[in-house]
Amino acid sequence: xxxxxxxxxxxxxxxxxxxxxxxxxxxxxxxxxxxxxxxxxxxxxxxxxxxxxxxxxxxxxxxxxxxxxxxxxxxxxxxxxxxxxxxxxxxxxxxxxxxxxxxxxxxxxxxxxxxxxxxxxxxxxxxxxxxxxxxxxxxxxxxxxxxxxxxxxxxxxxxxxxxxxxxx
Numbered sequence: 001x002x003x004x005x006x007x008x009x010x011x012x013x014x015x016x017x018x019x020x021x022x023x024x025x026x027x028x029x030x031x032x033x034x035x036x037x038x039x040x041x042x043x044x045x046x047x048x049x050x051x052x053x054x055x056x057x058x059x060x061x062x063x064x065x066x067x068x069x070x071x072x073x074x075x076x077x078x079x080x081x082x083x084x085x086x087x088x089x090x091x092x093x094x095x096x097x098x099x100x101x102x103x104x105x106x107x108x109x110x111x112x113x114x115x116x117x118x119x120x121x122x123x124x125x126x127x128x129x130x131x132x133x134x135x136x137x138x139x140x141x142x143x144x145x146x147x148x149x150x151x152x153x154x155x156x157x158x159x160x161x162x163x164x165x166x167x168x
Contacts, residue, residue: 065148070096070165079153085146086163092139098149100124100161102131107159112148113139125159136167 065083068074072085088096092113100109102125111119118137125131138145153159 004069007058035146040084067146068163070163073160073162074149074151075158075160080156081150081152083148083150085148087146088139088163088166090142091145092142092168094166095136095138096147096162096166097164098137099164100131100159102159103157105128105154105157107131107154107157108152109161110150111137111160112150114142116140116148123154125157131159139166148159 065085067085067087069087070089072086074082088094098109098111098119100121102109104127106123106125106126108123109119109121110117118139119135121133121135124133137147147163149161149163151159151161
C-alpha cells in the first residue's frame with residue numbers, strides 16, 4: 001500500500017491509546033456513567049426502561065430514576081416529580097399491591113410498564129382521609145421485570161408508597 005501526500009508536511013500528533021476494536025479509548029461509550037453494562041436486568045428489560053426513561057424525562061426533566069426491589073418503600077419530603085423503578089422479580093402478566101400515604105396534600109402516583117401507563121391514582125390526599133389507600137395493579141404481558149412509579153408532589157407535601165411483590 002502506497003501513501004501519497006500533497007502540500008506542506010504536517011506534524012505528527014500523539015498516537016491514540018488502546019488497540020483497534022477495544023473499548024478503552026478515552027471518551028468511549030464504556031466511560032459514560034450509567035452505561036449499559038451497569039444496568040440491571042436483561043437486554044429486553046433495557047428497551048422498556050429506555051421508553052419509561054424517555055417518558056420520565058419528557059414528563060418532568062428530573063434526574064435518572066433509582067431502582068428498588070419490590071416490598072421496599074420510597075419516601076419524599078418535598079414537592080416535585082420522583083421516578084423510581086421497582087424490580088418485580090418476574091415479567092408480565094402479573095399483578096401487585098400498591099399502597100400509599102399522601103397525607104394531607106394531594107399528590108399523584110402513576111405506574112408505567114413497557115412505556116405505557118398501567119395505573120394512575122389521580123390527585124389524592126386531603127385533611128379528611130390523609131390520602132391513605134391501595135390498589136391492585138395489573139401488569140400486562142411483556143418481557144420487562146420492572147415497573148416505573150412516578151410521584152408528582154405538590155408544594156408542602158410528604159408522601160410514601162410501597163410496591164409489594166407480585167401476587168401469585
